[in-house]
Amino acid sequence: MSTDCTNQGTSGSFSLYLRVCCVIDNLGRSFIIKGNGINRYIFCPSVLPKPCQSVRSCKDLNSTVNGNYNIYPDGVTPVEVYCDMNGINCDGEGGWTRVGYFNMTESGATCPAGLIQKNYTNIDHLLCGRLANSSTCISTTFSTNGLTYNKVCGQVRGYQSFRARAFLNFQNDIENFTIDGVSITHGSNPRKHIWAYVGSYSEARTDTQACPCSTGYSGGLDLNATFVGSHYYCESGADAGVGFSVLFATDPLWDGQQCDDQESTCCPANSKMPWFYRSLDTQTTDDIELRVCSSRTGATHHTPLDIFELYIK
Structure with missing residues (x-):
């Protein structure tokens, strides 16, 4: 040889x-x-x-x-x-270890423990999200196997079901992070914010139920003064002229596509959407938690997911 x-x-x-x-x-x-x-x-x-x-x-x-x-x-x-x-979707350099993954478009895919499989009539695969009338957030945790890291990268794709209200009831308290969307954190007591994927009411809104990144936003929330900062994506999947009692299957959330009207500034050309990249202030071995949240406990406000992928380095 x-x-x-x-x-x-x-x-x-x-x-x-x-x-x-x-x-x-x-x-x-x-x-x-x-x-x-x-x-x-x-x-x-x-x-x-x-x-x-x-x-x-x-x-x-x-x-x-x-x-x-x-x-x-x-x-x-x-x-x-x-x-x-190769890290093309992250920092452009290799060495990323995948610690979390599900893709409900793949044959035989199931939701991770903690998330609920949801079936909608207008999409051809199951989604993962909250139970009707459950607590505001439902979560699953991904083990990092004790690896030391200070960089996190990943992607999330979801859908708007009925209304989404963005940061309407937002409190500057990560333990009570009531948004319509997804919260990715590490650690506990308190959790530490990594990234948020947020759904808003519609592409044309500028009020308290709109994305703070939207043109003409008048909701009064300054995320830079909170733990969220600029580490979030926000988008609506609601199609104009369609009632809100549906899953908006034709416009997935946070994919950087179909960002129209006031929302166009939330999907800049230099964005990696649906991928995020975050360099943390310190190194850690914390496991990472994915929470699917709603600002209300009722049955009508959901942002279920079909793709999630998470890497650390």
Whole structure:
């Protein structure tokens, strides 16, 4: 075998052999790697090579290939994760470890524990959200496996069901964050804000039920004076001339599309919507909580989700 099958290289970087054979899907397979006019023949054993245990997170992989890898957060126990090794949707650099994911458009997908599967007649897949007449927020928590991080990146896609009232009953208290939308936080006592995805009444509103980012907003709320700051997205899915007793399935929330009327300023051309990126002030190992919230406990105000993806680094 004409490759350095056992050396890890310098500065902790992986050899070609380890970069290939520490990938779960490659176990038990053989490969021919071509480069610089040289063919390298690699056969991966049916179990992971022992040096893979030095990979504590995706940051430790010397790879540019996105995919499933085994990492060893505690240096002993393997955990299979998906690694984003180019970070196009985040900071443009690789090494992102995925800690949360669901996509209800995929066959067999289910909602994570804590969220409720919801069926609407005008969309062809289930959504995840709150129960009717439940508490204002319902949540699920994603483990970070004890990894240390200070950067968070992800995406959320949801829909407006009936009315959404943005920050109408907003209190500057993260423990009572009553919005119509999604709150992403870390830690506890108190929680710490990462990002919010908020639904508003309609694209044409400028009052207290509108997005604060909308042109001509007159709701009087200065988010820069709160824990939210600029770390939020806000959009309405309500189509003009349509009654509010429906799920607005044709205009998903927070995707940066169909931002019309006063709402156009909420979807700037340089936005990564539906992706967010946040660099935290300090490093942490906190698990991350996703809360789907409503400003009212009634059955009519919902922002159910179908796509969620979360990375840390």
